[in-house]
Amino acid sequence: RTDSVTLSATAVKAARAQVRELYGGEFLPEKPRRYYAKVKNAQEAHEAIRPAGGHFRIPKQTGLSGDDFRLYELIWKRTLASQMKDAEGNSVTVKIGATAPHPVTLANVSTGEAQAHHQFTFQANGRTITFLGFLAAYVESVDEGAADDQQARLPHLAAGQGLVPENVAAAAHQTTPPARYTEESLIEALEKLSIGRPSTYATIISTITARDYVFKKGRALVPTWLAFAVTRLLEEHFNYLIDYDFTAEMEQRLDEIETGESNRLQVLKEFYFGDGTDVHEGLHKLVGESGGIDARKLATFQVAPDVDVRVGRFGTYVESGDGRRANVPDAMAPDELTGEVVAQLLAESGNQERQLGQGAGGYPVVAKDGRFGPYVTEVLPEDAPKGRKPKTASLFKSMSLDTITLEDADKLLQLPRTLGVDDDGVEITALNGRYGPYVKKGEESRSLADEELLFTITLDEAKALLAQPKTRAARRSASPGRELGADPQTGKTITVKDGRFGPYVTDGETNATLRKADSPTEITLERAAELLAEKRAKGPAPKRGRRTAKKK
DSSP: OOOOOOOOHHHHHHHHHHHHHHTOGGGSOSSOOOOOOOSTTOOOSSOOSOOSSSSOOOGGGSOOOHHHHHHHHHHHHHHHHTTSOOOEEEEEEEEEEEEOSSOOOOTTOOHHHHHTTOEEEEEEEEEEEEEOGGGGTOOOOOSSSOOTTTSOBOOOOOTTOOOOOSOOOOOOOOOOOOOOOBHHHHHHHHHHTTOSOHHHHHHHHHHHHHTTSEEEETTEEEEOHHHHHHHHHHHHHSGGGGOHHHHHHHHHHHHHHHHTSSOHHHHHHHHHHOOSSSSOOOHHHHHHGGGGOOHHHHTEEEEETTEEEEEETTEEEEEETTSOEEEOOTTOOGGGOOHHHHHHHHHHHHHHEEEEEEOTTSSEEEEEEETTEEEEEEOOOTTSOTTOOOOEEEOOTTOOTTTOOHHHHHHHHTOSEEEEEOTTSOEEEEEEETTEEEEEETTEEEEOSOTTHHHHOOHHHHHHHHHSOOOOOOOOOOOOOEEEEEOTTTOOEEEEEEETTEEEEEOSSOEEEOOTTOOTTTOOHHHHHHHHHHHHHHOOOOOOOOOOOOOO
């Protein structure tokens, strides 16, 4: 919970002693180095994060491994580097004169002029390190740009020194767009803007991920169409609440409440009812005006001529001017949705989706080919009653996407079918499950020989079937799954499998369900290890045991 940069006297003494022991006295400044926080509202009630104790253990002496070892090593190196001398060197610009062996003909330049241009000057910028200083212990790496030790190192040269070219090659340089945020760079940006605290950064990252505002692609955090829609809503209707200065100011006000400099009720009143100015109108007025918000307009973005992408209640989809629709894959970044991709999605959707007509439920019914096989489903409009979900049913093995009719689809969508009530008052139903058709009464169930029986079996026939003794079928052999490699933290083999509740990864001890944006066929070892680490960090699920009556 600390972002303090202050080390205790004990820690400074231990760090300086270890620097002298490992690197020598020449790397040690005469006096201990002191640092001061640059971030406003820094939490400095606690000491900086550092190795424990009055004598630091060298990483190889800890007995740690995997991520634990790397984390300790990072903290240990940074602590020692903070008490070492600065690195010393020279920023160098080298200009090298060269003569081409033959006159060079330049475009749009006459031969006579070209003769004057076969003398060239090359330039190299870099640095020479004369004293390593803290670089001997720790090299700072960053997400984008050069690390401390990655700037070009140039050898010591003298003016007029002759150089022999070992290799000459033309290298093109292209500018690249700014890199996407990673968890590390996003937290760094939040710190600079004075948004949040160290204790809230993990929650911020998990919240924007859990709400599908971003998904991870490698280490990058990729925004979703839902994030664009929510951002547009906030910018157009709640603009002052998401202003960077407002957020930093609110952090300051909360600190003032804690120290007694501000009255908490007054601060809450100004936030909700406004402070009497047009700048801060207050949340009460903003929410009162939210009834006129056009949600459909905010969630619609034009991506191609006569084609829009919409964020709906049941996912993101593209819609053409003639009414054709196609779902947008969850793992597709918004910038990947080009005109060519849109055309392909609409074409594939037309091939895999059949419009069957207006169903018995009052909504259009379509037949599709999905991840778990062909199925029929209702298509609900955006203004469908809240809480109403589309009915969906898998096709029978005897049915085909090409031949299924609206009548067949309506029968499938009526499942499960209630047959009646048994003599003891328990309801009996017929339904189609993962392992085929069956009838069910409470916790008791019996398989049916044929899927068509779901429509024809009577209550008496179901009673007779349930009265028969239950036969145990041989348990299906589970798929061994696909091995991804060894977990860098535990060393155990990670496997991706298809389970009862969907695809998941496991190391034989811990299981972690794949997220919406994760593909079981494309998931990497790094991503699988990350999911397992998150699951282990949460700890085991609480056990739900039966309550026992208290003895009197």
